[in-house]
Amino acid sequence: MSAPIYVIGHKNPDPDAICSAIGYAWFLREHKNENAEAACCGGINARTQFILNESGLPPPRLVMDVRPTIGQIARHEVFTTTTDETIYSIYRRMQQKHVRVIPVLDDNKKLCGLVNFYQLMEMVLPEHHPEADSRVVETTPRRIVEVLEGTFGNAATPDTAQPLTAMVAAMSARGFEQRMKQLPAEQCLIVTGDRPTVHKIAIEYGVRVLIVTGGYTLAEDLLKEAHKRGVNILYSPHDTATTTLLLRSAKSIASAVQTNFTRVLDTARVEQVAREVRTVNQDLFPVMDDDGDLVGVFSKSDLVNPPRPRIILVDHNEFAQAVTGADQAEILEVIDHHRLGGGLISREPIRFINEPIGSTSSIVTKFMYHRQAPPPGNIGLCLAAGIITDTLLLKSPTTTDQDERLLHWLADHCEIDLQKYAERIFAAGSVLELNSAEQAVSMDCKQYTEGDWRFTIAQIEELDLTHFDAHREPLEQALRKLVSKEGVDFAVLMITDITRQASLLMIEGNDDVKEAIDYPETKDALFQMEGVVSRKKQLLPYISQLLSRLSAS
Numbered sequence: 001m002s003a004p005i006y007v008i009g010h011k012n013p014d015p016d017a018i019c020s021a022i023g024y025a026w027f028l029r030e031h032k033n034e035n036a037e038a039a040c041c042g043g044i045n046a047r048t049q050f051i052l053n054e055s056g057l058p059p060p061r062l063v064m065d066v067r068p069t070i071g072q073i074a075r076h077e078v079f080t081t082t083t084d085e086t087i088y089s090i091y092r093r094m095q096q097k098h099v100r101v102i103p104v105l106d107d108n109k110k111l112c113g114l115v116n117f118y119q120l121m122e123m124v125l126p127e128h129h130p131e132a133d134s135r136v137v138e139t140t141p142r143r144i145v146e147v148l149e150g151t152f153g154n155a156a157t158p159d160t161a162q163p164l165t166a167m168v169a170a171m172s173a174r175g176f177e178q179r180m181k182q183l184p185a186e187q188c189l190i191v192t193g194d195r196p197t198v199h200k201i202a203i204e205y206g207v208r209v210l211i212v213t214g215g216y217t218l219a220e221d222l223l224k225e226a227h228k229r230g231v232n233i234l235y236s237p238h239d240t241a242t243t244t245l246l247l248r249s250a251k252s253i254a255s256a257v258q259t260n261f262t263r264v265l266d267t268a269r270v271e272q273v274a275r276e277v278r279t280v281n282q283d284l285f286p287v288m289d290d291d292g293d294l295v296g297v298f299s300k301s302d303l304v305n306p307p308r309p310r311i312i313l314v315d316h317n318e319f320a321q322a323v324t325g326a327d328q329a330e331i332l333e334v335i336d337h338h339r340l341g342g343g344l345i346s347r348e349p350i351r352f353i354n355e356p357i358g359s360t361s362s363i364v365t366k367f368m369y370h371r372q373a374p375p376p377g378n379i380g381l382c383l384a385a386g387i388i389t390d391t392l393l394l395k396s397p398t399t400t401d402q403d404e405r406l407l408h409w410l411a412d413h414c415e416i417d418l419q420k421y422a423e424r425i426f427a428a429g430s431v432l433e434l435n436s437a438e439q440a441v442s443m444d445c446k447q448y449t450e451g452d453w454r455f456t457i458a459q460i461e462e463l464d465l466t467h468f469d470a471h472r473e474p475l476e477q478a479l480r481k482l483v484s485k486e487g488v489d490f491a492v493l494m495i496t497d498i499t500r501q502a503s504l505l506m507i508e509g510n511d512d513v514k515e516a517i518d519y520p521e522t523k524d525a526l527f528q529m530e531g532v533v534s535r536k537k538q539l540l541p542y543i544s545q546l547l548s549r550l551s552a553s
Helices: 017-031 048-055 088-097 118-122 141-148 173-180 196-205 220-229 240-250 268-276 360-371 377-391 401-414 418-426 439-443 468-486 511-516 535-553
Strands: 005-008 035-040 101-105 113-116 134-139 153-154 162-168 188-192 209-212 234-237 285-288 294-298 310-314 330-336 351-354 447-452 453-462 490-497 504-509 521-523 526-530
Touching: 017 048, 017 310, 017 360, 048 196, 048 418, 088 101, 088 240, 101 294, 113 118, 113 285, 113 490, 118 240, 118 490, 134 141, 134 240, 141 209, 141 234, 141 240, 141 310, 153 220, 153 377, 162 173, 162 240, 162 268, 173 196, 173 351, 188 196, 188 240, 196 209, 196 220, 196 401, 209 453, 220 234, 234 418, 330 360, 351 401, 360 377, 360 401, 377 401, 377 418, 401 418, 439 468, 447 535, 453 468, 453 535, 468 490, 468 504, 511 535
Parallel strands: 005 035, 005 310, 162 188, 188 209, 209 234, 310 330, 330 351, 453 490
Antiparallel strands: 101 113, 134 162, 153 234, 285 294, 447 453, 490 504, 504 526, 521 526
């Protein structure tokens, strides 16, 4: 299955961002056969959690950054080896799998190194050194049998590894015996064809290994003597020349393992890794998880034009509000009901739906309404909650006839009392009472750009403002910190009284902006906004006009 398409709302998501993402992801899976998954790029507040609990839905996947990671581009079907494997065996596997580098694991299945084709060839065909004996092969009798695809005539401690000096008995028996006895018997590896006299001499000397080539076998009396003297008898189906050639590849790969290498965490960002490995002389890079386990591999070519994650933005259309890395992702669609802004640019044509409507959940519901395909109860409850919260149960000035029609359509299919459901939603946790001031001012906070001005507007919705005075001073301090942290010109907090349909306005930052606010000021820098409940349709246009006047002056 292809990587999922993340349907994701804005940072610091409100219920509509979460509910519309869940609803649209379901719609894409059910009606478009897309591998869509709802996601969010911020914590879920108490009210949204209540909605999810009522709907019986799990929270969306938390995705704080969609920039491509090494784990996303790595090849996860990894062929590994151990230091016990022979050169011949690993060479055959490399040929079958069309790879030139293989990770090496230790006895605990942990990565301990890499082995590549060129290092293996150097072991088989080493550079000539006058002092080096090219006949010496450090291996075990069993590895030799495996490489030759032969059989044992007699096995004597066949798994003990040691340096063996290979000698081909291609001379007279007497001349062979003289040369053979120049070496210790336990280091001798003799290769010969069907030459019983040579077999007898080698066995009586007690050589470590006697290989009989060409498919020939020893007589029974010689096998008994070999057993008595602890001589390994190996039968090779190949001729003597081929057997001798294959012998060198019976070594284990241990000495060819590269233990000084670069490994990369699966969570590392592709752009950062590409810079770091640019000058690293390594053909394959292991990818590790947080537990130190090998989970994939990649090569430098994989870092060129890596696949971009696919996302659909809901309830926003500005990069400043979008999940980190959205500018590097493949944006497939935007579904929103806010103003256009923030410099959103796509590389390819996309589906862009932006309607003057009270809720993004309404737009998603409309897709189902037009198909006359109502969602299941849990999705319907979730979408209804998104409309209720964003339109303040159809009382917000952003509300349209469409919102009302769609909400009642959902309510009919879900069989809910809208008034009672809304009361329970709005009563499900006071933001001021349940959160710190820092959390409260950032929970539903959006960043905007207006000309040269950068600012944030956060909104808190309360059933009443009984407890506001106790929280005012910490909220002011939190707003000042937010200005510094985000590097904006000013930060605005709108505290909405759902019952009275009015809001209080707090602002910290630029003094000129504070002085230009012409709403009634109840206390220092605290403004009373009667009838103002919508950030999108009432407060943001007001701030935009105010800033245009300040810029002109």
